[in-house]
Amino acid sequence: MKASVFIVDDHYMVIEGIRSLLQNEKNIEWMGHATNAASCIGFLKQQQPDVILMDVNLPDQSGTDLCKQVKQLYPKVFVIGLSTFNQQPVIRNMMENGASGYLLKNATREELLTAILTVMAGKTYFSAEASLSLREQDNELPLISRREKEVLLLIADGFTNAEIAEKLFISVATVNTHRKSLLSKFRVNNTAGLIKLATRYNLV
Amino acid sequence: MKASVFIVDDHYMVIEGIRSLLQNEKNIEWMGHATNAASCIGFLKQQQPDVILMDVNLPDQSGTDLCKQVKQLYPKVFVIGLSTFNQQPVIRNMMENGASGYLLKNATREELLTAILTVMAGKTYFSAEASLSLREQDNELPLISRREKEVLLLIADGFTNAEIAEKLFISVATVNTHRKSLLSKFRVNNTAGLIKLATRYNLV
DNA sequence: GGTAAAATCATCTTTTTTAATGATTGTACC
């Protein structure tokens, strides 16, 4: 039984690389590629592959959002996240949105094949480095609320508590509470550390 | 006359993609690849290609450093920077270290070929997006002094002025001066904006 | 209907940052 594979990535070199790596595999059927989320969705309306290799950074929307959308529309399609970065929060995010695996772009042909076959069997696959980083406790993404995230974004944009309060139609005291809760959740003791970490986590 | 091409990139998929894109070109000779700076230098000791396609993010050292090193040892070898990111400061850095061009990883086969032939002719090549971003004035990297950068890094690490003063064996007043000069050069009005920008510029 | 978490606001104190200005010393370069 052949596994049909589709790829969404905005880098031709990566698409071409994967195509080249898979082209002589007789149990893999290459269904094509898209370079953005919109045309991926367009393709899926016509036909559904067994597996989608999905870059987590797409030009029109994030890979995590696309993954969520795809799994809602076509729950049977398996998604494997693809990225150059080995960032725990991003990986977690993809998995929470229904991905079946995560591969780094320095994966070998063997890894790629194993990943596809593993998810086809209904299991999850992480590349060695990705699973290693998942085990690391210290760079865990703090769980912040919707409102806290709003405040975080405004802080990152350089607004003061007073300005943020005005923008969100709440009191300065409340903004302060959210701010302090952010500092506490990120385990930092000032704004600089907060923004640096948040940037690392791709939140801002 | 054939152009011999070598690639340094830690992502197999990209190496494979470029190889596949170039394999049927009769005026391109594929000389091989390295996945890190060290083995690239090792290869160059044996033989020198006409053109090196060089990822700016390598596992063992930065592409900019490697570029500098390569140009010092083998000035005749042309280097083309390669990256997923279209960041003006990084591009500038590569060019200052002797690169002859800059390509994004979403380049098409045509762009790739044009780039190689252009630099072979002794000219410089930028992908459309890269040259566009170079023209943008507003995301220009502020020119900061050595000391300012030291202070910036410590601020980003969450240290207060007092702590920084202690670390650098200077007075708090001086740290303050540097800090204010940073805010002014980055055209922001508080720490949050400073760190966000500095992160964007890859300074921290 | 109860519980937990999120969101809201308040008061108060201390620490830190931002702002405005001015001044001295050293170093690099023409």
Added chain:
DNA sequence: GGTACAATCATTAAAAAAGATGATTTTACC
């Protein structure tokens, strides 16, 4: 020898953030 800039330090004042504590109202979920 003059100019420009980096690096150093100072004083004073206002604004903002950080730390501690407590309390009420919504919202989501079982």
